[in-house]
Amino acid sequence: MFRLTMPKMTKQQGGGGVADMAGQAPRRRADARRNERALLEAAAAVFVTSGVEAPVRDIAARAGVGVGTVYRHFPTRADLVVAVYRHQVEACAEAGATCLASAATPYAALARWIDLFVDLLVTKHGLAAALRSDSAHFDALHSYFLDRLVPVCTQLLDAAAGSGEIGSDLEAYELMRGVGNLCIGADSDPRYDARRLVELLIAGLRRPY
Amino acid sequence: MFRLTMPKMTKQQGGGGVADMAGQAPRRRADARRNERALLEAAAAVFVTSGVEAPVRDIAARAGVGVGTVYRHFPTRADLVVAVYRHQVEACAEAGATCLASAATPYAALARWIDLFVDLLVTKHGLAAALRSDSAHFDALHSYFLDRLVPVCTQLLDAAAGSGEIGSDLEAYELMRGVGNLCIGADSDPRYDARRLVELLIAGLRRPY
DNA sequence: AACCATACGGAACGATGTTCCGATTGACAA
DNA sequence: TTGTCAATCGGAACATCGTTCCGTATGGTT
Numbered sequence: 522m523f524r525l526t527m528p529k530m531t532k533q534q535g536g537g538g539v540a541d542m543a544g545q546a547p548r549r550r551a552d553a554r555r556n557e558r559a560l561l562e563a564a565a566a567v568f569v570t571s572g573v574e575a576p577v578r579d580i581a582a583r584a585g586v587g588v589g590t591v592y593r594h595f596p597t598r599a600d601l602v603v604a605v606y607r608h609q610v611e612a613c614a615e616a617g618a619t620c621l622a623s624a625a626t627p628y629a630a631l632a633r634w635i636d637l638f639v640d641l642l643v644t645k646h647g648l649a650a651a652l653r654s655d656s657a658h659f660d661a662l663h664s665y666f667l668d669r670l671v672p673v674c675t676q677l678l679d680a681a682a683g684s685g686e687i688g689s690d691l692e693a694y695e696l697m698r699g700v701g702n703l704c705i706g707a708d709s710d711p712r713y714d715a716r717r718l719v720e721l722l723i724a725g726l727r728r729p730y
Numbered sequence: 731m732f733r734l735t736m737p738k739m740t741k742q743q744g745g746g747g748v749a750d751m752a753g754q755a756p757r758r759r760a761d762a763r764r765n766e767r768a769l770l771e772a773a774a775a776v777f778v779t780s781g782v783e784a785p786v787r788d789i790a791a792r793a794g795v796g797v798g799t800v801y802r803h804f805p806t807r808a809d810l811v812v813a814v815y816r817h818q819v820e821a822c823a824e825a826g827a828t829c830l831a832s833a834a835t836p837y838a839a840l841a842r843w844i845d846l847f848v849d850l851l852v853t854k855h856g857l858a859a860a861l862r863s864d865s866a867h868f869d870a871l872h873s874y875f876l877d878r879l880v881p882v883c884t885q886l887l888d889a890a891a892g893s894g895e896i897g898s899d900l901e902a903y904e905l906m907r908g909v910g911n912l913c914i915g916a917d918s919d920p921r922y923d924a925r926r927l928v929e930l931l932i933a934g935l936r937r938p939y
Numbered sequence: 940a941a942c943c944a945t946a947c948g949g950a951a952c953g954a955t956g957t958t959c960c961g962a963t964t965g966a967c968a969a
Numbered sequence: 970t971t972g973t974c975a976a977t978c979g980g981a982a983c984a985t986c987g988t989t990c991c992g993t994a995t996g997g998t999t
Binding site for chain 3: 548598658
């Protein structure tokens with residue numbers, strides 16, 4: 522519980538005041554910054570060829586770094602995955618408003634946005650599976666996706682319900698999990714077209730008549 | 731490639747003639763039969779509490795047997811899972827004809843049968859996940875389910891297409907994989923109601939007009 | 940009773956995620 | 970420039986899997 526040796530305080534860093542929270546990320550050693558970049562690039566490259574479930578050792582090797590270094594920068598494999606895909610998740614989240622603004626009807630906007638979400642999942646090998654992978658590992662991944670995207674989906678769902686195009690009794694959480702599940706294994710099986718099934722699901726959402 | 735010592739032939743067993751194929755399972759030692767039963771029972775019990783991904787060692791321990799014995803009876807964990815659920819899969823397959831005979835329309839029969847299938851998956855912890863679990867392990871499980879159930883589903887799908895209730899451009903394989911995927915994680919998450927989403931999917935299947 | 944193929948048990952192997960800790964080094968003070 | 974030391978690194982080590990191996994025990998037959 523207690524640290525045996527307290528780190529020495531340097532003059533810049535306060536002892537725990539709120540000032541710590543206000544600034545940007547603290548200055549880090551050059552090699553630390555370099556390794557984090559290398560890790561992100563290596564992970565992205567490995568994920569493309571071997572999927573997101575690639576062994577940590579492979580990523581470390583590719584980055585020319587020891588496994589310990591991986592865990593220093595990313596407490597868990599899931600955190601690394603989140604870091605790699607953060608930009609794309611962010612883009613997907615922001616696309617929600619765009620869809621709503623540019624589509625003919627709220628239902629069309631929802632369909633369009635879900636399609637973007639499916640793209641995100643199907644493009645990366647095993648991302649969908651990892652998302653739903655028995656969340657012992659990959660817990661952070663699951664949480665991040667949901668935290669960021671569920672609100673967006675809720676907004677689209679509400680709009681479509683408000684326009685009377687769909688029923689209003691489905692939570693965004695359920696829809697996103699359903700779509701995510703449908704995308705599992707969509708790569709690596711030409712006989713299975715996840716996008717088609719997602720379309721059916723969205724079609725089933727439409728208010729009858 | 732070659733066995734160093736050939737097993738002795740006993741008088742009942744021919745040297746490789748077709749007679750081997752004709753008869754029932756060959757007589758096995760009493761302890762072997764006993765252990766197989768114990769393993770099936772232990773596995774069933776452990777699956778209920780820990781899910782189908784429970785460690786082989788746990789099952790072996792529960793059966794009072796060494797791990798080697800597990801693998802002597804079931805070449806792979808997936809084979810054990812298949813053995814445990816074979817009866818229920820069989821029942822589900824046979825229910826296909828019943829549904830078709832007793833439901834008001836072929837589409838209703840399809841919906842009813844899919845519901846039975848969902849029951850099968852959701853009831854057993856992690857069965858759906860295992861079915862789609864990165865088929866390195868669990869390959870046999872995946873194959874068995876598909877081999878046995880896809881033909882049944884095809885029949886129901888064809889009937890519903892024939893009656894004009896649904897479009898005819900969806901393969902049974904895709905539908906079953908979609909439904910299976912939707913059921914992943916349905917246990918262990920009260921916020922996610924797989925049955926609801928499957929209903930939406932089936933609803934989306936209905937011919938629009 | 941003797942024999943031996945069948946079957947058993949669990950140590951051992953290879954892969955994985957994660958933790959630990961002694962060695963290294965970048966950045967700052969003198 | 971040099972000394973210092975906390976931050977950082979590297980990879981051995983640990984725990985947990987599925988699976989294989991092989992020496993030992995045993996059931997059934999002769």
